[in-house]
Amino acid sequence: MILILLHGSRGEIPSKPIAATILPSVKPNDGVQTYAEDQKNNLPVFTMNYPRIQIPFEITLWVLLASFAKIGFHVYHKITIWVPESCLLISIGLIVGAIMHSVHEEPPAVLTSNVFFLYMLPLIVLESGYFMPTRPFFENIGTVFWFAVVGTLWNSIGIGISLFAICQIPAFGVQDINLQENLLFSAIISAVDPVAVLNVFEDVSVNEQLYIVVFGECLFNDAVTVVLYNMFSFVAEMPVVEPVDVFIGVARFFIVGLGGMAFGILFGFVAAFTTRFTSKVREIEPLFVFMYSYLAYLVAELFAISSIMAIITCALTMKYYVEENVSQRSCTTIRHVIKMLASISETLIFFFLGVVTITTDHEWNWGYILFTLLFAFVWRGLGILVLTQIINPFRTIPFNMKDQFGLAYGGLRGAVSFALAFTLPDTIGRKQLFVTATIAVILFTVFLQGISIRPLIEFINVRRTNRNLETINVEIHCRLMEHTMAGIEDLCGQWSRFYWKDKFMKFNNRILRKILIRDSRAESSIVALYKKLELQNAMEILDTASGDIKLLMIKKFLAADLRNIHDILSKNMYKIRERTVAYRGKHALPNDSQTREILIRRHATIRRSLRPRSCQSSVSYLAQFICIILINYLFCWERGLGFSVHPRDDHETLSEVAYPSQRSRFGKPARSSSSKAMIPLHRLGTLEEVPSTDVLNEESSSTGEGVFRTNSSYSDSRVPRPRRLNSSFDDNNSSVDDLRNVHEEDGVEQVGQRQPSSPAPGWEAESRETTARNPLLRRPQWNPKKK
């Protein structure tokens, strides 16, 4: 079944047809050309020209193969829990390498230094930087940098020196490796890549500090390693090292790091600024994100400063502003594409690692390699221990021993180490030994530690955190606490991070946002969270409610109205959803009047459409969907409250909506509390526009009620009346945004009583309506409610 291409560098003539396979080995081949020679010089009916497409073809095949492997892993779910994905990828690579080796084939020479540093690494790093959780990161930024920079330095110098000491022992036969080369090698080895560990941490929900420190350390020590690598490879070629060189090295280190950050921030701001103007060219918005990040990377490479720092800071800076400027689709696109590219990159590297393991000539030296392994462990453990002792007093939550163990054990090596080793310049005498040693360390750590870390973490019971505190209460109290702390700090003059954070947010809101964001109305995170939860709930309703709502009213929809409604709905649901994506900024609320107007217009549309006409389109799921959305989104905010709609002089309240949602809500108390927090966002203008002095059968109310009544009529008995919070709840119902809430306290006391005061189907009221059939072309007429 596996047709393998046999050719190539050995000059064998292929005897099997070239076909894409499930496990193809990618071979360079020119053997096919021999076919052509046998023919006369007529017009060839069938030719093949492999070399022309060779390189893209091979790359594609490799990527495809790796992706198939990924699909395959998830077939059996348990595998991915116990075995990290990097292990699996390497295994597949090993298998493919074995196949290739058995047919004496060389792996394609794709992993050159340039390819890695210019194409693969930026993708990986961009992904890490873009998806870095900013708040915990900035809270722990000192620790992260401490571990990343000092920790890596400690590791590389420690390992380097001890290996050098080992090299002095004649028994191992590696005396020709001098100190510089040892240091170079140890710099490579000390690059930690705990992707597997991070996945485990996430699954197990370890406490936030541990997670962010491991994450940040991984990210930034790539930068440190690359800098050290460059420095040491430069130094390795120098015959003599003088102390002044060390000093210069240190200075260079700082310049490199800080310069990288500066470039990143610069590009980030430029990118944010650019996206401010892209509202007309939405399709290419994601492009800006990628181009600017990549540009930051390349320019930093140009000046030989830390490109990784540049791209990370660019992503961090940019992300916040860009996500507010671009459309929802672009935002999703950006995220998905970044993830996809990074995944390809990483997959390829691991895959390649597996293949290379089998197919290269290794230089194995028991002593050196074993000692490398040993020192890698020892120095990491020591390093974590010592560093934690030093930094713990500065932390609010000190790391306990279990955390430290997690940190130390999570020091897997990975893709970056391998690539760095593989792309060592050939002037290093013992390059093969280094490559072998690196591969050995990587395989060892990834397989052994990667597989065993999950049970260990669970066994020692590292401090966990609770995720998903997406409840409004917690958000509110979190905010409150932050404000309180900022106030207290101001009060007693002891500034700390709350103070700086506060100051930064002020600066941000006052200056940065105005420049960089298109409509710089800051949205309070509380409000945004609230909206997001509302939306989620509406979606949940859709999922659960589809079967239950009777479609009486749906029959009234006409096809044209349906389409229009659908259009408006989709545009506006889209719009509203957009706002809930990025919720940062503490202090301002959005100006909702435009959105509201659209909602109002939409409602009027519905109003006019719900007429007792025979439906010309059959009841479609589409109509049902729309209706449900409408109902939920426009009307049903008071699901939980148990008030009824009865037109009164001053108030109108919505009927107690006996929705299946309630049923499901009460039936599943285990649902997250966020879904229970359904309170009206706004009361729609039109509902109140009906002066209650009018006959109840004014359309809107009856429409609204009609909709409700039909529901309540049948599901009434099954739904317990939800609690009544407070008499003043009614106030929610009766005010519109531009109408201030006049009657705070005089709530409707007898709320909670279902008042079937209106005839159940209020359809007859529509006879009064004289407007044209297509209401969308006309503004609805209503009497602005005077309160």
Added chain:
Amino acid sequence: MGALQSSPGRPEYSDLAEKTGFSFEQIGVLHKRFKQLSHNEETLRRDHFNEIDDLAFNPIRAQIIEAFFDRRNFHQNGEGKVQEIGFEEFVVVMSHFRPPSAHMTEEQRGKTRREKLRFLFNMHDTDNDGIITLEEYRHVVEELLSRSGTLEKETAKCIADAAMLEVASISVGHMEPDEFYEGITFEHFLKLLERFEIESRMIIRFLNMDTTTLCK
């Protein structure tokens, strides 16, 4: 630097230190600040607090200031408000934000957590009835969001209502149709925030420098 200069003698501090858990240096720092705020008088009044410029931008400054004059925070089971406070009360209120000591038992941790949450609770519960009613909660949310340009009270109210519902559903669960949710009691409050790591966030860090010249 930051040492006890021209401060009252140690015995007074040791009393306070025992009571509140601050160290001598920290109490010294606080005392300095107290004197600076009160212009070297013996007691602090509300208008002294109002003079702090930085505090002016804080949306909930009123509540914060009130918290200092609230007897419930003095750990003496008192109630009601006072008009002025002395240094001792100042330190006692500040002790709610004491950084955790390195070795605390689980019980102590729980206790500090309750204290801090109690402080927050008292900040909301302005009428001292032990319950945060909907009105009070609304007030809180409005204040919190009051820094936005165009505050729409309705939204704030909606949010507060949503939050109340949430609390009700968490603490009481399923409610009968004619039950009435009075408000958030302290127990409900605890339950609500039980997963919130307040003991690590609601603390003051004492800097090692003399900031009295810097802050206004």
